[in-house]
Amino acid sequence: MIMPKNTNIISTKDNVAKANYKIIGFGNIYMGDDGVGIRVIEEIRKRNLFNDYDNVILIEGGTSGIDLIFMINDSDKVIIIDAIDAGQDIGEIVRFNINDIEHYTKDNFKSFSLHDVNLLDVFNLIKKLQLKSDITVIGVKPKVIDYGDKLSPEIEDKINNIISLIQNEVNN
Amino acid sequence: MAENLNIEVTPISRVEGHGDLVINMKNRKIETLILRIPESPRFFEAMLVGRNWTEPSHITSRICGICSVAHTYASIKATETAMGVKPNNQLIKLRKLIFHHECVQSNVLHVYFLAAPDFLGVGSVFPLIETNPEVVNIALRLKKMANDMVRIIGGRAVHPITTVVGGFTKLPTEDEMYQMRDMLKSAYPDLEKSLKILKTLKMPSFERETEYLSITDKNDYALYDGDIKSSDGWIINDQDYLTKIKEKVVQHSTGKHCWASRDSFMVGALARVNNNFDKLSDNAKNYAEELGLKVPCYNTFMNNFAQFVEVIHSVDDSIKLIESILDDGLDKDKAMVDVKVKAGRGVGVVEAPRGLLIHDYAYDETGKVLKANLIIPTNMNYANIEKDMQAYLPQIISKSEDEIRFDMEMLIRAYDPCISCSTHMLNVKLINNK
Numbered sequence: 001m002i003m004p005k006n007t008n009i010i011s012t013k014d015n016v017a018k019a020n021y022k023i024i025g026f027g028n029i030y031m032g033d034d035g036v037g038i039r040v041i042e043e044i045r046k047r048n049l050f051n052d053y054d055n056v057i058l059i060e061g062g063t064s065g066i067d068l069i070f071m072i073n074d075s076d077k078v079i080i081i082d083a084i085d086a087g088q089d090i091g092e093i094v095r096f097n098i099n100d101i102e103h104y105t106k107d108n109f110k111s112f113s114l115h116d117v118n119l120l121d122v123f124n125l126i127k128k129l130q131l132k133s134d135i136t137v138i139g140v141k142p143k144v145i146d147y148g149d150k151l152s153p154e155i156e157d158k159i160n161n162i163i164s165l166i167q168n169e170v171n172n
Numbered sequence: 173m174a175e176n177l178n179i180e181v182t183p184i185s186r187v188e189g190h191g192d193l194v195i196n197m198k199n200r201k202i203e204t205l206i207l208r209i210p211e212s213p214r215f216f217e218a219m220l221v222g223r224n225w226t227e228p229s230h231i232t233s234r235i236c237g238i239c240s241v242a243h244t245y246a247s248i249k250a251t252e253t254a255m256g257v258k259p260n261n262q263l264i265k266l267r268k269l270i271f272h273h274e275c276v277q278s279n280v281l282h283v284y285f286l287a288a289p290d291f292l293g294v295g296s297v298f299p300l301i302e303t304n305p306e307v308v309n310i311a312l313r314l315k316k317m318a319n320d321m322v323r324i325i326g327g328r329a330v331h332p333i334t335t336v337v338g339g340f341t342k343l344p345t346e347d348e349m350y351q352m353r354d355m356l357k358s359a360y361p362d363l364e365k366s367l368k369i370l371k372t373l374k375m376p377s378f379e380r381e382t383e384y385l386s387i388t389d390k391n392d393y394a395l396y397d398g399d400i401k402s403s404d405g406w407i408i409n410d411q412d413y414l415t416k417i418k419e420k421v422v423q424h425s426t427g428k429h430c431w432a433s434r435d436s437f438m439v440g441a442l443a444r445v446n447n448n449f450d451k452l453s454d455n456a457k458n459y460a461e462e463l464g465l466k467v468p469c470y471n472t473f474m475n476n477f478a479q480f481v482e483v484i485h486s487v488d489d490s491i492k493l494i495e496s497i498l499d500d501g502l503d504k505d506k507a508m509v510d511v512k513v514k515a516g517r518g519v520g521v522v523e524a525p526r527g528l529l530i531h532d533y534a535y536d537e538t539g540k541v542l543k544a545n546l547i548i549p550t551n552m553n554y555a556n557i558e559k560d561m562q563a564y565l566p567q568i569i570s571k572s573e574d575e576i577r578f579d580m581e582m583l584i585r586a587y588d589p590c591i592s593c594s595t596h597m598l599n600v601k602l603i604n605n606k
Contacts, residue, residue: 124298125298
């Protein structure tokens with residue numbers, strides 16, 4: 001259980017360390033719905049939702065891929081927000097732990113022309129390197145990924161739901 | 173031996189249509205050979221129009237997560253030139269310092285994570301963890317060092333926030349300067365080990381002489397600032413880029429193709445090393461020699477080694493820059509210079525990790541953008557990549573279709589192209605997905 005810093009309730013478990021959370025939004029805000037992860041972080045900041053939590057760090061991960069390995073340092077739990085196609089409908093939200101992702105085989109892996117390492121590859125790298133990590137991914141299937149600085153209405157509508165999921169994750 | 177080929181490669185891990193390679197060959201005659209790129213900076217050009225002079229560097233830094241410092245400074249330099257702003261020496265040194273480490277971030281990522289698996293024959297970075305764990309560990313350590321350098325100077329490891337027109341909103345402290353110097357010095361053993369590993373890699377023996385374009389400077393190995401130099405024998409002031417560099421939209425790609433003295437040219441690490449080899453640090457020159465990189469070099473695959481040589485130079489030069497800033501005395505009062513808003517046009521030319529990057533802005537008297545033109549390095553390289561593929565295909569035609577496909581992908585990857593950096597959507601398959 002995570003308690004906000006300004007709570008009046010006196011915990012009887014002060015000696016129990018609180019889990020440290022990093023909430024990381026990935027994506028590009030100028031590529032339409034791809035920017036949903038960043039928009040969620042912006043919205044959390046705007047609403048000051050975790051201002052009183054000394055165990056929550058918000059990060060705009062951008063499109064930096066491999067750097068996730070460094071971002072997860074010093075955190076017990078990581079929550080990633082991103083545009084994700086896991087076979088669900090447009091606008092539908094999925095939530096999973098990275099250990100739930102099917103492992104790549106060499107046959108279905110292709111690294112043509114990418115100049116950054118795909119985030120999914122980074123998840124596999126984290127698993128392979130056996131980095132201590134408890135990484136939850138919350139994603140929404142995008143409608144439009146193309147140049148533009150606005151989210152589709154269907155995706156914009158899901159921001160509150162995503163934030164609720166994050167709050168549940170952190171508070172429970 | 174392939175008589176007929178019909179190769180189409182679409183990166184499955186990215187949004188459909190980004191960076192397709194199409195090869196059609198009938199009876200050993202190439203009918204179609206194109207790289208189809210939908211990415212275009214024109215959206216950003218349109219987006220900048222009407223913006224206040226303080227905004228373009230922050231907007232354009234988001235074009236690419238890997239080249240965000242380069243876009244930031246191409247933008248800042250364009251604005252400063254338009255408004256007649258002259259940064260002081262301390263600012264220029266700090267800018268050069270952060271520039272070095274975006275270059276290290278990007279070059280390390282490409283050499284170790286994207287190119288090395290090709291040459292080590294393991295298909296991707298994952299098998300490397302078992303077959304060559306040292307490579308992965310070195311790569312992560314060097315990447316982290318460069319990230320930390322960019323974070324300390326720019327406020328964030330990507331999309332820097334302290335870097336603004338006129339200077340820095342916050343300077344690193346003296347302690348941080350010493351910390352950065354120590355981090356750099358501790359990188360040398362990893363660089364030495366990397367050399368031993370890279371020396372074992374065999375580069376394909378493909379050569380095609382082309383025109384090489386980069387910026388150049390009489391004192392420095394130019395990354396942050398300089399005139400534009402062609403290996404075909406001309407040097408022009410960066411403000412005059414339009415007199416030499418031309419661009420057009422081609423039918424099969426929304427990315428523009430560029431040319432200068434010939435029908436194509438190459439930009440990037442190999443072009444920089446070819447044009448400015450004498451300005452590399454002695455240490456970097458020694459590494460180049462050890463790797464068999466002699467200039468002029470016409471083998472595109474050697475771009476991978478050129479990138480590594482640049483990492484050595486960047487570490488060497490960064491230590492010199494830090495010591496020079498400390499010797500002069502880090503002066504917080506010189507974190508910013510005055511900016512007086514006025515109408516004008518300015519061009520900012522820098523070296524992004526993957527090559528020449530140009531921002532060209534016109535401002536009105538209130539400091540609003542009237543017009544913007546951006547030319548990104550991958551657009552500059554497109555035509556040259558296609559020419560390389562046309563020259564390389566006949567050399568490998570006796571191979572199987574799969575081998576040809578792989579070799580062609582390797583050739584394209586050698587350019588370290590910035591094709592699909594703009595998006596980050598994930599396609600995942602879940603275990604027991606219902």
